[in-house]
Amino acid sequence: MKISFCTISLTKHTEDFEQVLKFMNTVGLKYADARASNPSGHVLRSMSTDERKNVVALAKKYNVEICSLAGSVGSKFSSEDEKVRDNELQEMKKEIDLAVDLGASVIRVGTGIPYNPDPAAPFDPVIVERVLPYIREAVVYAEEKDVKMGMENHCLSMSVYTDKLAKFCSTVGSNNFGVIYEPGNLYGNLKDYRQGFFDQKDYIVHTHLKDGYPFWFQGNIVNTLYCTVYGLGKLDIPWIVRNLKSINYTGFVSIEYEAWHPEYNLPDPEVGIPECKKFLERVFDLV
Numbered sequence: 001m002k003i004s005f006c007t008i009s010l011t012k013h014t015e016d017f018e019q020v021l022k023f024m025n026t027v028g029l030k031y032a033d034a035r036a037s038n039p040s041g042h043v044l045r046s047m048s049t050d051e052r053k054n055v056v057a058l059a060k061k062y063n064v065e066i067c068s069l070a071g072s073v074g075s076k077f078s079s080e081d082e083k084v085r086d087n088e089l090q091e092m093k094k095e096i097d098l099a100v101d102l103g104a105s106v107i108r109v110g111t112g113i114p115y116n117p118d119p120a121a122p123f124d125p126v127i128v129e130r131v132l133p134y135i136r137e138a139v140v141y142a143e144e145k146d147v148k149m150g151m152e153n154h155c156l157s158m159s160v161y162t163d164k165l166a167k168f169c170s171t172v173g174s175n176n177f178g179v180i181y182e183p184g185n186l187y188g189n190l191k192d193y194r195q196g197f198f199d200q201k202d203y204i205v206h207t208h209l210k211d212g213y214p215f216w217f218q219g220n221i222v223n224t225l226y227c228t229v230y231g232l233g234k235l236d237i238p239w240i241v242r243n244l245k246s247i248n249y250t251g252f253v254s255i256e257y258e259a260w261h262p263e264y265n266l267p268d269p270e271v272g273i274p275e276c277k278k279f280l281e282r283v284f285d286l287v
Contacts, residue, residue: 001244002252003280004031004067006208007042009257010269017042018058025062027274032064033208033254034102036071036095043069043102045094052101059102067252068106068206069099074138075110077131085134088112092138099147106148106206106251108180109138111165113158115222123158132171139174150205152180153196155189155222162186162196169203178203183240184210184256188225193235197243207244207253209280211235217263227257227264229272230279237280242287255280 007020017034020042024032035041043055043066059066073095076088092109099107112131113123135149142149151159151168159165159179169178179200183193185208211233215226230237241253255276259266266272 001241001249001284002031002067003029003277003284004033004252004254005029005273006033006035006070006254006256008033008035008070009255009259009273011260017055018062021058021062021064023270024064027277029255029273029277030064031067031252031254032059033068033070033252034066034104036069036098036107038071041071043098045073045091045098047098049101052098055102066102066104068108068254069095069102069104070108071095072108072110074112074135077110077112077134078114078127085130089134089138092134093141096138096142096145096147096149100145104147106150106180107142108152108206109149111151111157111159111168113168115156115158115160117222119161123164128168135172135177136174139172139177142176143174147176148205149177150180151178152208153182153185153191153200155185155224160186160189160191162191162199166199166203169200178205180204180206180208182208182210183235184208184212184225184227187235188212188214188223190214190223194239194243197240201243201247204244204247204249204251206251207240207249208256209237209240209253210256210258211237211276212264227261227266229267230255230276238283238287241280241283245287253280
């Protein structure tokens with residue numbers, strides 16, 4: 001396993017990816033989950049060939065490799081409009097091409113299947129059947145390009161229900177399609193992240209990691225994670241790392257530091273992110 005870093009953690013540098021890479025070099029972070037959400041990402045599907053080459057050259061300059069694209073393309077696959085779905089498929093293929101050009105092995109994709117607050121209720125079969133053929137066509141393209149696609153456990157989509165997401169992955173039926181395991185999002189949404197691991201362990205292609213504890217903010221639709229520096233929250237991070245190792249997981253565990261939420265009162269990223277890195281390195285050594 002390797003430690004990576006979600007560049008969304010440095011939102012103040014949205015328009016200057018070089019500053020993100022410089023920061024990563026300073027604190028010794030070598031692998032980037034590059035924010036890829038058009039139009040506010042650090043890397044964009046609209047980039048020209050020269051712009052992509054420049055990103056690769058900048059990353060090399062600062063001793064960083066881009067391991068993953070943290071976007072959300074695919075969320076429109078549930079649209080009733082076939083033209084919208086077809087266009088979203090082309091955008092997903094463009095995201096896969098961007099990953100290839102930047103050297104990333106994983107892209108984060110949206111589920112396209114809306115959240116259902118009733119965990120006992122099945123997801124709308126009409127929507128699922130609408131989404132599946134587009135995911136499958138995208139996966140064929142991803143297989144050709146040797147890129148993996150992952151749906152992140154996240155509130156407000158079906159992916160917060162780990163048993164259902166695992167079943168969806170099984171239905172897609174490709175080793176290039178799976179789960180971005182996000183125990184913090186599960187825990188914040190009052191889901192069992194340990195059971196979530198066992199539900200999804202055969203499909204994990206990438207891991208995002210936060211620490212904190214469940215909290216209800218007034219006005220929120222769902223419960224969320226009140227984020228902390230690693231070790232100050234209530235997630236059992238050693239358990240997470242130990243169990244990833246137990247399945248011979250060789251991918252990345254990516255630090256996600258949500259300092260853009262002022263309500264969390266997190267230390268400045270320049271202070272908190274190095275602390276998270278040190279904590280995770282200690283856990284890697286001990287587990």
